[in-house]
Structures are given as C-alpha cells and as structure tokens.
Amino acid sequence: xxxxxxxxxxxxxxxxxxxxxxxxxxxxxxxxxxxxxxxxxxxxxxxxxxxxxxxxxxxxxxxxxxxxxxxxxxxxxxxxxxxxxxxxxxxxxxxxxxxxxxxxxxxxxxxxxxxxxxxxxxxxxxxxxxxxxxxxxxxxxxxxxxxxxxxxxxxxxxxxxxxxxxxxxxxxxxxxxxxxxxxxxxxxxxxxxxxxxxxxxxxxxxxxxxxxxxxxxxxxxxxxxxxxxxxxxxxxxxxxxxxxxxxxxxxxxxxxxxxxxxxxxxxxxxxxxxxxxxxxxxxxxxxxxxxxxxxxxxxxxxxxxxxxxxxxxxxxxxxxxxxxxxxxxxxxxxxxxxxxxxxxxxxxxxxxxxxxxxxxxxx
Numbered sequence: 001x002x003x004x005x006x007x008x009x010x011x012x013x014x015x016x017x018x019x020x021x022x023x024x025x026x027x028x029x030x031x032x033x034x035x036x037x038x039x040x041x042x043x044x045x046x047x048x049x050x051x052x053x054x055x056x057x058x059x060x061x062x063x064x065x066x067x068x069x070x071x072x073x074x075x076x077x078x079x080x081x082x083x084x085x086x087x088x089x090x091x092x093x094x095x096x097x098x099x100x101x102x103x104x105x106x107x108x109x110x111x112x113x114x115x116x117x118x119x120x121x122x123x124x125x126x127x128x129x130x131x132x133x134x135x136x137x138x139x140x141x142x143x144x145x146x147x148x149x150x151x152x153x154x155x156x157x158x159x160x161x162x163x164x165x166x167x168x169x170x171x172x173x174x175x176x177x178x179x180x181x182x183x184x185x186x187x188x189x190x191x192x193x194x195x196x197x198x199x200x201x202x203x204x205x206x207x208x209x210x211x212x213x214x215x216x217x218x219x220x221x222x223x224x225x226x227x228x229x230x231x232x233x234x235x236x237x238x239x240x241x242x243x244x245x246x247x248x249x250x251x252x253x254x255x256x257x258x259x260x261x262x263x264x265x266x267x268x269x270x271x272x273x274x275x276x277x278x279x280x281x282x283x284x285x286x287x288x289x290x291x292x293x294x295x296x297x298x299x300x301x302x303x304x305x306x307x308x309x310x311x312x313x314x315x316x317x318x319x320x321x322x323x324x325x326x327x328x329x330x331x332x333x334x335x336x337x338x339x340x341x342x343x344x345x346x347x348x349x350x351x352x353x354x355x356x357x358x359x360x361x362x363x
Contacts, residue, residue: 008139019278033183040183054347
C-alpha cells in the first residue's frame with residue numbers, strides 16, 4: 001500500500017510549509033499586525049509544527065489503512081463524512097487561493113493582459129495530471145523540483161541582504177499584544193496547508209526515526225522561512241503592506257538588479273514552481289476526498305469536478321486577489337483555526353485509542 005518514501009513525504013511537507021508564505025501572506029499579516037507581524041508568523045508556525053507532529057504520529061501508527069477507512073473505524077461513517085467534508089472545504093478554498101495567486105502573478109510580472117481561460121487550461125492540466133498520477137508520481141516530481149526551488153530561493157534572498165537595517169520593522173509590541181494576536185488568528189489560513197498530509201495515511205514507507213526526521217526538518221524549514229520573512233519585512237519596512245508578491249518584489253528591490261532584470265526570471269520561476277507544487281498537492285487531496293465520497297476507482301472525475309468548482313468560484317469573484325485576501329483575514333482564517341484545532345484533537349483521540357487497543361492486545 002505504501003507509495004512514497006520518508007524522504008518524499010518530508011519534501012511534500014516542506015512544499016506545503018513554503019506555499020504562499022513568502023508571497024501574499026507577508027502583506028496580509030502586516031496589514032493586520034503591523035510591526036508585530038513577524039511574531040504572529042512565529043506563533044502560527046508553532047501551531048503548524050504541532051499539527052505536523054500530530055499527523056505524523058497518526059501516519060506512523062496506522063501504516064495499513066487510508067484516512068477515510070481510519071475515520072470510519074474510529075468515528076463511524078457519519079463522523080468520517082463530516083470530517084472529510086470539512087477538510088474538503090478548506091482544500092477547495094486553498095486551491096482557489098493558490099490558482100488566483102498564480103493568475104495574479106502572471107498578470108503582475110509576465111503579461112499585460114492574460115485571459116483566464118488561456119491560463120486555466122494548461123494550469124489545470126499540469127496540476128491535475130500530476131495529482132491524478134498519484135502519490136508516487138507526486139513524490140518523485142517534488143523530489144526533483146524542490147532543489148531548484150531551494151537554490152533559487154537562496155539566491156533571491158541573499159541579493160538584498162545589504163539593505164537590512166535591523167530596525168526598520170521595530171519596535172515590537174508598541175501597542176501591546178493585541179496586534180500580534182490579531183495577526184496570528186487572522187492569517188491562520190496560510191498555516192493549514194499541512195492538513196493535506198492527512199491524505200498520505202497508509203501511503204508512506206517509514207525509515208528509522210520517521211517522526212523525529214519529519215518534525216525536525218520541518219522545524220528547520222520553519223526557522224529559515226521565519227528568517228527570510230524577517231529579512232523581507234526589514235528591507236521593506238512600513239511599505240510592506242503594499243507589497244503583494246513579496247519574494248519577487250524583494251529580489252528586484254536593488255535598483256541595479258531592477259535595471260538589468262537579472263533576477264526577474266529566477267524569482268518568477270521560484271514563485272511559480274512553489275505554487276504549482278503546492279497546488280498539485282491540494283488537488284491530490286481533493287481527488288482523494290472525491291474518490292472516497294463518490295466511491296470511484298479513479299480520482300479523474302473528482303479532479304475534473306473540483307476544477308469546475310474552482311473556475312466557477314474564480315469567475316464569481318471576478319479573478320480578484322484582493323477579495324480573497326479580505327476573506328483570508330476574516331472567514332477563511334477563523335474557520336481554518338477551528339479546523340486545525342479539531343484535527344489535532346482527532347489525532348490525539350486516534351493516538352489514545354490506538355494505545356488502548358495495544359494494551360488490550362498485550363493483556
């Protein structure tokens with residue numbers, strides 16, 4: 001039943017950790033928390049690492065079953081459907097946001113005019129095909145692409161370190177803890193990505209110290225991401241609230257770089273690759289939900305239905321990224337915070353029941 005290695009699972013977790021966090025998230029958090037935004041980001045990363053730990057333990061303790069069967073066994077069929085539905089709603093919202101980010105990025109940096117139909121067809125095909133091929137193909141693809149993303153990210157970040165002052169984004173807690181807490185729960189939507197790891201229950205081939213490796217590497221990735229966020233915040237200062245695609249605009253901050261356009265192509269590739277990889281994982285998760293609910297042998301029909309839903313929602317909001325960003329700081333984030341809390345509680349229940357069953361077996 002196993003389809004991906006521990007290494008591939010960790011890479012998928014890293015891709016989910018990076019999704020959107022060096023792009024639109026920075027402006028969203030800053031618009032709410034101002035100079036305390038970096039503290040809000042740190043708190044949310046702690047929450048996401050706790051989520052990753054809980055999910056990883058559940059995966060390790062249930063190597064021979066998939067998520068839906070596990071939920072049915074522990075929470076009855078009705079409970080399983082409710083949980084799956086809630087996860088599906090989050091992933092659908094996340095998928096709409098990721099596609100909108102991609103489309104807005106193309107309009108902002110690559111094209112003056114770009115039809116959403118021309119954008120949708122190849123984008124849906126690439127991400128949909130990768131998700132349709134399954135966890136094995138997804139893991140192998142990300143295993144290759146991740147190195148281009150990390151190397152490009154490192155080059156993009158280093159280019160403007162000379163502009164850091166270490167004081168432009170201070171003082172912290174100038175207005176007490178309220179802005180920091182407000183920024184934390186109004187940006188949780190970006191930190192629920194790891195919920196998608198649930199759909200790899202029963203699909204991972206464990207290596208030694210599976211839980212420790214996964215959580216440890218994700219913690220290191222989180223620390224590095226926080227450091228990059230701090231650098232970007234420090235370079236832009238109070239102008240950060242107007243910087244939508246943070247990494248790409250940061251890499252072009254230097255007038256010399258901007259004039260020669262040397263890094264424009266690199267940051268574009270990094271941003272697009274990150275979003276495409278994360279989007280493929282979200283599509284995969286939705287495909288697994290559709291397969292379980294619709295009782296189909298293939299994820300093709302669920303994936304097509306999800307794409308139609310995404311395109312319909314994007315049409316309704318008129319392909320407006322700012323509309324989605326407003327929703328992120330209200331409905332989306334509060335709902336995600338509740339879903340993360342519910343998932344952690346469910347994982348704890350699964351762990352307790354598993355241990356009780358093991359003790360009964362020993363007796």
